[in-house]
Amino acid sequence: MFGFISRRIAMALVVMFVVALISFLLFRFVGDPVNQMVGIETTPEQREALRQRLGLNDPVLVQFFRYVLGAIQFDFGNSYQFKQPVADLIGRRLPATLELSFASAIFALLLGIPMGVYTGLNRDSWLSKMFLSVSLVGISLPTFFIGILFIFFFSVTLQWLPSFGRGEVVALGSFWDTGFLTISGLKAIILPAITLGLYQMTLIMRLIRAEMLEVMRTDHIKFARARGLPNRSVYYIHALKNTMVPVITITGLQLGSIIAFAIITETVFQWPGMGILFLQAVQNVDIPIMAAYLLLTAFIFVFINLIVDILYVVIDPRLRTERGRA
Amino acid sequence: MSILDIRGLTVQFPSRKDVFTASRNVNLSVDAGKILGVVGESGAGKSTVGNAVIGLLENPGRIAEGEIHLDGQRIDNLAAESMRKLRGKRIGMIFQDPLTSLDPLQTIEFQLVETIRLHLPLSKSEARAHAVDLLDQVGIPNPEERIAQYPHQFSGGMRQRVVIALALCADPEVVIADEPTTALDVSIQAQILKLMKRLCEEKNVAMVVITHDMGVIADLTDHVAVMYRGDLVEYGESKQVLGAPKHPYTQSLIAAVPRPDVKVHRFPQVDYIEGSAKPFKQIDISTHWLGKARDYKSVDGPLLDVKDITMKFLTKDAWISKNRQYFTALDKVSFDIHAGETFGLVGESGSGKSTMARVITGLYHPAGGTAHFAGQELTSLKDKKQVLSMRRQMQMIFQDPFSSLNSRMRVRDIVAEPIKFHKLASTNSEVNQIVDDLLEHVGLGVAAAAKFPHEFSGGQRQRISIARALATRPRFLVCDEPTSALDVSIQAQILNLLKDLQDELGLTMLFISHDLAVIRQMCNRTGVMRHGQLLEVADTEELFDSPKHAYTKELLSLMPSMDGLSRQNLEEELA
Numbered sequence: 027m028f029g030f031i032s033r034r035i036a037m038a039l040v041v042m043f044v045v046a047l048i049s050f051l052l053f054r055f056v057g058d059p060v061n062q063m064v065g066i067e068t069t070p071e072q073r074e075a076l077r078q079r080l081g082l083n084d085p086v087l088v089q090f091f092r093y094v095l096g097a098i099q100f101d102f103g104n105s106y107q108f109k110q111p112v113a114d115l116i117g118r119r120l121p122a123t124l125e126l127s128f129a130s131a132i133f134a135l136l137l138g139i140p141m142g143v144y145t146g147l148n149r150d151s152w153l154s155k156m157f158l159s160v161s162l163v164g165i166s167l168p169t170f171f172i173g174i175l176f177i178f179f180f181s182v183t184l185q186w187l188p189s190f191g192r193g194e195v196v197a198l199g200s201f202w203d204t205g206f207l208t209i210s211g212l213k214a215i216i217l218p219a220i221t222l223g224l225y226q227m228t229l230i231m232r233l234i235r236a237e238m239l240e241v242m243r244t245d246h247i248k249f250a251r252a253r254g255l256p257n258r259s260v261y262y263i264h265a266l267k268n269t270m271v272p273v274i275t276i277t278g279l280q281l282g283s284i285i286a287f288a289i290i291t292e293t294v295f296q297w298p299g300m301g302i303l304f305l306q307a308v309q310n311v312d313i314p315i316m317a318a319y320l321l322l323t324a325f326i327f328v329f330i331n332l333i334v335d336i337l338y339v340v341i342d343p344r345l346r347t348e349r350g351r352a
Numbered sequence: 353m354s355i356l357d358i359r360g361l362t363v364q365f366p367s368r369k370d371v372f373t374a375s376r377n378v379n380l381s382v383d384a385g386k387i388l389g390v391v392g393e394s395g396a397g398k399s400t401v402g403n404a405v406i407g408l409l410e411n412p413g414r415i416a417e418g419e420i421h422l423d424g425q426r427i428d429n430l431a432a433e434s435m436r437k438l439r440g441k442r443i444g445m446i447f448q449d450p451l452t453s454l455d456p457l458q459t460i461e462f463q464l465v466e467t468i469r470l471h472l473p474l475s476k477s478e479a480r481a482h483a484v485d486l487l488d489q490v491g492i493p494n495p496e497e498r499i500a501q502y503p504h505q506f507s508g509g510m511r512q513r514v515v516i517a518l519a520l521c522a523d524p525e526v527v528i529a530d531e532p533t534t535a536l537d538v539s540i541q542a543q544i545l546k547l548m549k550r551l552c553e554e555k556n557v558a559m560v561v562i563t564h565d566m567g568v569i570a571d572l573t574d575h576v577a578v579m580y581r582g583d584l585v586e587y588g589e590s591k592q593v594l595g596a597p598k599h600p601y602t603q604s605l606i607a608a609v610p611r612p613d614v615k616v617h618r619f620p621q622v623d624y625i626e627g628s629a630k631p632f633k634q635i636d637i638s639t640h641w642l643g644k645a646r647d648y649k650s651v652d653g654p655l656l657d658v659k660d661i662t663m664k665f666l667t668k669d670a671w672i673s674k675n676r677q678y679f680t681a682l683d684k685v686s687f688d689i690h691a692g693e694t695f696g697l698v699g700e701s702g703s704g705k706s707t708m709a710r711v712i713t714g715l716y717h718p719a720g721g722t723a724h725f726a727g728q729e730l731t732s733l734k735d736k737k738q739v740l741s742m743r744r745q746m747q748m749i750f751q752d753p754f755s756s757l758n759s760r761m762r763v764r765d766i767v768a769e770p771i772k773f774h775k776l777a778s779t780n781s782e783v784n785q786i787v788d789d790l791l792e793h794v795g796l797g798v799a800a801a802a803k804f805p806h807e808f809s810g811g812q813r814q815r816i817s818i819a820r821a822l823a824t825r826p827r828f829l830v831c832d833e834p835t836s837a838l839d840v841s842i843q844a845q846i847l848n849l850l851k852d853l854q855d856e857l858g859l860t861m862l863f864i865s866h867d868l869a870v871i872r873q874m875c876n877r878t879g880v881m882r883h884g885q886l887l888e889v890a891d892t893e894e895l896f897d898s899p900k901h902a903y904t905k906e907l908l909s910l911m912p913s914m915d916g917l918s919r920q921n922l923e924e925e926l927a
Contacts, residue, residue: 245452252406252447253467253518254440263466264455342457343502 034335038328043094045324049317050093102318107310112318116300121202122192123292123299127285129215130223135277138227142234143266146242158235161228173221173294180217188214190296218295222288226280233276237269244268270341278334279327286323354381355558356405356526361418363400363409374400374413376582382526382558382575387549389573389590390562393605393839394810396579398562402528404428405560406443407435423525441471444519448531450511454503460487460514461499464521471522486517491547508701509540513547520551527552528560533568537700537866542910545572564839566609567911570594578602608844610869612911615893618848651726654688655828655860656712661685661721661731663707663884681707683884684721691827694854694861696875696892698868698907704884705864709830712862713748714739725828744774747821751833753813757805763816764801767791770823790819794849811842818849822857830862835870847874868911872896880904 060073060082068076077083081092096102102112141161145154164172181189193210195203205211241247242265250260289301296302300319307315339345361378364371375397382388390398403409405420407430420428422442427435439445447453455463464483468474474482480499487495490513503511512532519527532548533541549572552559561572569576569590576593578586578601586599597603663682670676682704689695697705710716712723714730723730725742733739747770750756757766767787770776777783788798794815805813814834821829831850835843847870853859863874871878872892879889880901888901899905 245447245449246455248408249445249447249453249515249518250455251408251436252439252445253521254436254438254470255467256436256470259466264458267457268455343459344456344504 030339031336034332038332041328042321042324045321046094046097047090049320050090052313052317052320097318097321102321103314105307105315106312107306108312112314115303115315116318116322117201119298119300119303121204122297123285123288123301125205126215126218126222126288126292126297126299127281129219130221130284131226131277131281133219134223134226134230134280138230139234141227142231143238143261145231146235146238147261149239157231161231164224165228169221169225169290170294172224173218173291176217176221177294187217189217192298218291218297221294222284222291226277226284229280230273230277233273234269237272238265241265241268267341271338274334274337274341278330278337282323282327282330285326354383355423356560357381357421358401358405359419359421361401361404361420362416363397363404363413364416365413367412373416373582375404375579377418378577378579378584380560380577380584380587382560384525384558385553385556386574387552387559387561387572389569389576390560390579391564391566391569391576391605392579393564393841395581397582398579399530400582401579402445402530402560402562405526406439406445406528407432408439408445440467440519440524441522442524442526444521444524444527446512446515446519446527446529446532449535450508450515451535453515454511454518456503459500459502460506464499464514464518467518467521483517486520487514489551490514490517490520491543492517508536509543512536512540512544516544516547516551520555520557523555524557526558526560528562530562531564532561534563534565538868538907538910539700541568548572566594566606566840578605605840608840610840610843610847610867610873612869612872612896612908615872618851651691653690655691655726656689656862657724658688658708658712659686659722659724661708661711661723662719663704663711663716664719681884682711682718685881685884685886686721687879687886687889689860689862691860692854692858693876694863694874696871696878697862697864697881698866698871698878699881700866700907702883703881705881706832707884708881709748709832709862709864713746713830714742740774744770744824745826746828746830747824747826748830748832749814749817749821749834752837753810753817754837756817757813757820759805761804762801763791763796763803763805766805766816767801767819767823770820774824776824786823787819790822794819794822795845809842810838811846814838814842814846815849818846818853822853826859827857828860828862830864832864833866834863836865836867843870850874868896868907880907 060076060080064073064076081089084092100113102116104110105112105115108115141157145157148154177189180187188210191214192205193212193214194208195205195211196207197203205215247260247265250264255264288297288299289305291297292299292301293305300322303315304319306312307319358378358380361375361380362373363375364373366372378397378401380388380390380401390401392398400409400413403413404415407427409415415428418428419426422438427438430438454460461480461483464486465476465479468479468482469476472479472482484495484499487499492498492510492513498506503514506514516532529548533544536544545568548559548561551557561568563569573590575588576586576590577584578593578597578599580601586593586597586602593602594606597606661682662680662684664678664680666676667679668675668677685704685708687695697708699705707716711718712725712730714733718731721731725746728738728742730742733742761769764784764787767790768783771783771786777786787801791798791800796812796815796819800808800812800816805816808816817834829850834850835846838846850861851874854861861874863871865871865874875892877889878892878895880887880895880903882903888895888899888904890900895904896908899908
């Protein structure tokens with residue numbers, strides 16, 4: 027087990043190194059950073075001095091090494107537009123995005139799994155058919171449209187929930203502002219979380235349904251029934267666990283994309299998270315932010331994949347290292 | 353008073369168009385401590401009877417008529433919940449495939465304790481002790497230690513023992529075993545049958561054994577019921593039914609079982625079966641494309657000469673080469689096959705017989721050794737043209753007729769593909785003519801060409817495989833368990849077809865099987881394999897009459913056979 031995890035971590039490091047290389051190359055090839063930083067009146071001498079100060083005249087390898095060294099210490103340079111350290115900018119907005127993603131993942135799992143199990147077991151009931159067709163709507167409408175619909179219905183017409191922002195936040199330590207501890211914060215997260223999680227919920231539901239249908243046909247389920255096990259134990263102990271491996275794969279990848287690509291939802295609900303920061307960075311060619319965002323996204327995916335790999339082994343004993351067959 | 357009593361059972365599967373009757377007016381009964389065999393070919397409705405008893409008919413199946421009584425109590429009309437409480441507690445069930453009958457993600461202990469505590473009022477630790485005791489009874493060594501393991505850590509035979517332990521958890525009165533040994537090797541099969549017989553006597557259980565294997569019936573059962581297309585055609589004491597069958601179906605079924613004791617020239621067909629392949633248009637092979645232009649040079653000495661072939665599979669990879677671990681699938685295997693003969697390879701699963709077939713046909717590259725085919729070294733062939741010519745001369749027929757044909761291609765395209773690929777015919781109309789002739793010759797008829805594989809039964813699909821193999825005009829056929837997925841009656845037809853083709857075309861065959869009786873009927877010479885080693889090679893007759901190697905003797909003695917019954921009779925007469 028230890029060997030397995032350390033091998034996975036080594037592979038994750040290789041991936042991160044390659045991503046760092048790509049994000050470093052952004053600086054070299056996407057426009058000249060000096061042009062972005064100075065005005066038109068700057069003389070060539072001043073520009074050269076700035077180059078020297080920023081280390082842009084050093085050999086590429088030295089620059090890359092410096093970049094990686096900085097990244098390890100969370101130093102991603104200064105934003106061109108805000109003239110502030112990128113790490114601070116992202117750090118201030120990361121909690122908002124993480125809380126939103128967490129809430130929407132919980133929503134997707136808590137609803138998606140039971141709905142998947144139900145529709146898998148009761149193929150022909152009208153409730154299953156309703157779940158399936160409603161979820162089809164959920165999966166085919168674009169996120170921004172669902173968001174706008176929600177705002178129109180729940181915020182404008184019914185006036186139950188706020189249409190934008192995070193509500194009141196409470197500071198936890200110096201790094202984390204949470205919206206989970208105030209009523210207005212909790213109210214504010216409902217609509218964006220559902221909007222963001224709807225697609226994942228549908229996906230999880232359909233995946234579990236398909237897997238359940240498959241597993242229920244297997245011999246060991248038939249044998250479990252022949253031993254007289256009650257439905258509850260057949261469904262939730264023997265069947266559901268056997269559907270988990272593909273579900274975990276997809277859920278892991280989806281969780282990554284929820285965190286990394288919450289941009290649209292954040293824009294619709296004016297959620298002060300990383301997505302909006304990233305959009306502004308793209309509009310203003312703020313390369314340090316884009317590069318750091320790239321690294322962060324890659325890190326999230328690699329980290330989740332590591333967790334998924336470990337979960338596989340926890341769930342499926344056949345993947346554990348062979349201790350010798352009998 | 354019999355424990356299980358089935359009266360006039362009719363099971364139907366209504367579909368949108370009509371109603372399919374899977375079993376019709378079946379009357380059976382079993383006493384405590386006795387074993388009833390239900391035998392028949394696929395589609396006979398034997399599993400349906402078992403599923404009806406335990407109340408697990410697949411949707412939309414239902415009991416249309418008849419009653420099932422368990423120890424005097426009627427159970428076929430019980431509510432779902434009371435029926436569930438009966439399952440496992442009073443009626444146990446054993447399934448065919450031990451590899452898939454257990455939940456792969458839970459330990460043996462979890463599954464045993466869960467079932468025991470469901471039926472018996474025991475605490476967790478008492479249930480565990482009971483589970484260990486059960487594992488010990490079914491013959492699992494070190495039960496204390498092994499109970500904590502997962503199913504994949506057990507071998508097939510051991511898993512079937514666990515399945516039996518699970519079925520016997522709550523001391524049921526009736527146990528239904530649906531093909532309990534079909535997926536197992538002969539030696540394991542013999543052990544499991546013995547175990548079942550012992551448990552049946554010790555625990556005074558009434559057992560219903562559903563099987564297609566006459567040998568199992570002969571070895572194990574007291575009474576036997578023969579089913580054909582949903583009807584019970586014959587029912588009586590095993591000795592009497594097997595020894596002097598009355599119904600014509602039973603007679604032909606018993607006749608079709610390959611005999612391990614005598615070699616016959618052709619297999620007796622089950623003539624009772626409708627729709628058995630009648631020879632369609634017979635082709636005069638000598639003037640036909642198939643026989644013509646077989647421009648193979650005759651060879652001096654053996655056609656195939658295999659020397660010291662070794663094959664290893666990587667089981668554990670490592671960066672340092674000495675840390676890598678290998679499984680030796682073939683260990684210096686040497687034999688030769690002469691032109692026109694059929695060479696048999698026999699052995700249990702994992703003995704390396706299929707690996708050998710794949711090495712010869714070039715699907716695997718051996719780690720060492722040489723194989724000469726018609727004087728040409730096979731293992732080091734590099735030139736693409738030579739490889740192709742070699743592939744054309746050798747064709748393979750696989751075991752599973754369901755997965756060896758591309759389900760999205762029409763039969764015509766399946767059979768034509770090798771002809772076109774090897775450019776053996778010049779025009780499309782010529783190709784079509786050849787395909788038609790081939791399909792006629794293997795007994796399918798021209799009409800088959802336009803259909804897809806799923807429209808055929810297992811035996812017919814195997815005929816398609818044979819037609820496809822013949823399409824390159826090969827001189828060497830490798831048959832890897834060609835009939836082990838088929839019913840006996842179909843098996844007889846396919847083996848006869850292979851024999852005929854061999855006579856007509858002068859084919860040389862490598863015939864791989866685990867079934868000694870089939871080997872005896874098909875092969876001139878036979879090699880016995882175990883753990884990747886070739887233990888003994890001899891003329892087939894000699895091998896059966898006076899085996900030299902201890903393992904061969906063991907294999908021969910373990911065969912459940914019709915012979916066993918006559919032996920049983922003999923013993924009783926002597927006593």
